[in-house]
Amino acid sequence: xxxxxxxxxxxxxxxxxxxxxxxxxxxxxxxxxxxxxxxxxxxxxxxxxxxxxxxxxxxxxxxxxxxxxxxxxxxxxxxxxxxxxxxxxxxxxxxxxxxxxxxxxxxxxxxxxxxxxxxxxxxxxxxxxxxxxxxxxxxxxxxxxxxxxxxxxxxxxxxxxxxxxxxxxxxxxxxxxxxxxxxxxxxxxxxxxxxxxxxxxxxxxxxxxxxxxxxxxxxxxxxxxxxxxxxxxxxxxxxxxxxxxxxxxxxxxxxxxxxxxxxxxxxxxxxxxxxxxxxxxxxxxxxxxxxxxxxxxxxxxxxxxxxxxxxxxxxxxxxxxxxxxxx
Numbered sequence: 001x002x003x004x005x006x007x008x009x010x011x012x013x014x015x016x017x018x019x020x021x022x023x024x025x026x027x028x029x030x031x032x033x034x035x036x037x038x039x040x041x042x043x044x045x046x047x048x049x050x051x052x053x054x055x056x057x058x059x060x061x062x063x064x065x066x067x068x069x070x071x072x073x074x075x076x077x078x079x080x081x082x083x084x085x086x087x088x089x090x091x092x093x094x095x096x097x098x099x100x101x102x103x104x105x106x107x108x109x110x111x112x113x114x115x116x117x118x119x120x121x122x123x124x125x126x127x128x129x130x131x132x133x134x135x136x137x138x139x140x141x142x143x144x145x146x147x148x149x150x151x152x153x154x155x156x157x158x159x160x161x162x163x164x165x166x167x168x169x170x171x172x173x174x175x176x177x178x179x180x181x182x183x184x185x186x187x188x189x190x191x192x193x194x195x196x197x198x199x200x201x202x203x204x205x206x207x208x209x210x211x212x213x214x215x216x217x218x219x220x221x222x223x224x225x226x227x228x229x230x231x232x233x234x235x236x237x238x239x240x241x242x243x244x245x246x247x248x249x250x251x252x253x254x255x256x257x258x259x260x261x262x263x264x265x266x267x268x269x270x271x272x273x274x275x276x277x278x279x280x281x282x283x284x285x286x287x288x289x290x291x292x293x294x295x296x297x298x299x300x301x302x303x304x305x306x307x308x309x310x311x312x313x314x315x316x317x318x319x320x321x322x323x324x325x326x327x
Contacts, residue, residue, distance in 0.1 A: 006235065014123075014242060017047075022116050029190065031108035032253040040250035048243035052079050061233055074290065078231040079240050081294040085230070085272065086244035088301055089223040091255075091265060093248060096215050098256045103169075104208045110190050114205065115249040118212035125213070126220050126241050133224060134234045147225035148280030154222050155273030158266060173214045177207055222273060229276045229283075230290060261312045268304025272297050 055076045060067045067075070101111055136143045177183075182201040188194045192206040227237050275296060279288050288296075 003235075010235075010239060010242075014246070017246075018116070018120065022113070029109045029113065032112050032250075034254070037250050037253035041247060041254050044243070044247035044250055048083055048247065049080075051239070051243065052076055052083065055079060059235075061235075075231075075233065075236060077290050077294065078233065079236050081290055081297065082227040082230045082236060082240035083244055084294070084301075085226055085276070085297060086223050086241050087247065088265075088272070088297075089219070089226065089269060090244055090248050090251070091259065091262070091269070093216065093219055094252045094255055094259050097212070097252050098259070100208060100211055100215075104204060106205070106208055107187075110187075110205070112249065112253070113190050114208060114212070115252065118209055118216070119245055119249060121209075121213045122216040122220075122245055123242055125217060126224065126245070127238060129217075129220055129224050130234060130238050130241065133228060134232075134237070137228065137232065144228065144280050144283070147228055148277045151222070151225055151229075151273045151277030151280065153277075155270040155275075155277060158270035158273065171211050171214060173210050174207060177202070177210055181206075183207065226273060226276045229280045230293060262305060262308045263311060264304045264308045265301075268301050271300050271304075275300070 053076070056069065056072050059072055059075055061071075061075065097115065100106075106114060133147075182196075182199060183206075184194060184196050184201045184203050186203075187205055188203050190205065191203055192209065193200055193202055195201075224237075224241070227240065231237060276293075279293065
């Protein structure tokens, strides 16, 4: 399969999956149950891993006529590492989604469809950002050092600064929309635009979508440079991002209620970002293989998750002991 056909086939397959998701399985509006969230989260993960495994038999990079099995194993490992990094970095999005839905008062039955359109927009914007990143790196190799320094700075900022409270009303795009767009005072179901008082107006649902899209751009500025430390292959970068984003909706409905228990995950992610940034900065002198990178990232994230759960359990145990007998 040539390079253009590969990109067309992949995107067509993703569009078919999204059409089935929205048009068949979620045609009727409803609040996503825990069982449903688990099913879809597992399904998107299995699809990503199945795609990853299938690369061993068919994937050829654009510059290689017929890849060897050894090369395909390396490329498949790059996909898995990139997918893991992007999937874990998307955890921050879950917290932001929860804050936005509470702030704007979005009913549970509308949240899935809103995230569908938000993630569809995110796929388009990330595709453009990846294309821009590849173009810059191919022309200016030194841009990798800029990416590396940016990731080290971002990771250090996350690690040593307290997380700022999310304040949607300060979003500049939201301010501009409220200033220049006619907006209805209330929601009208799942509609983004309606004809109101003789003119077309945006509904608050459209404002929520705008904030979701702009928030994802901010997160992509961290996550996309990170994957360039793992691979320079545009298709692997794009496809791993796509699968990570596609699983984000189900992950939100699965973890939104318990994400606060993972208190050390943000610190773990910040260490991952700094590690990847350092890897990009020293690559010319010290090569860290994809396998080692995957191992380091996995260990850091595992320690962060286990420490979070242990701290939560210890707090609950201390709380029970502090209660007077009989309560």
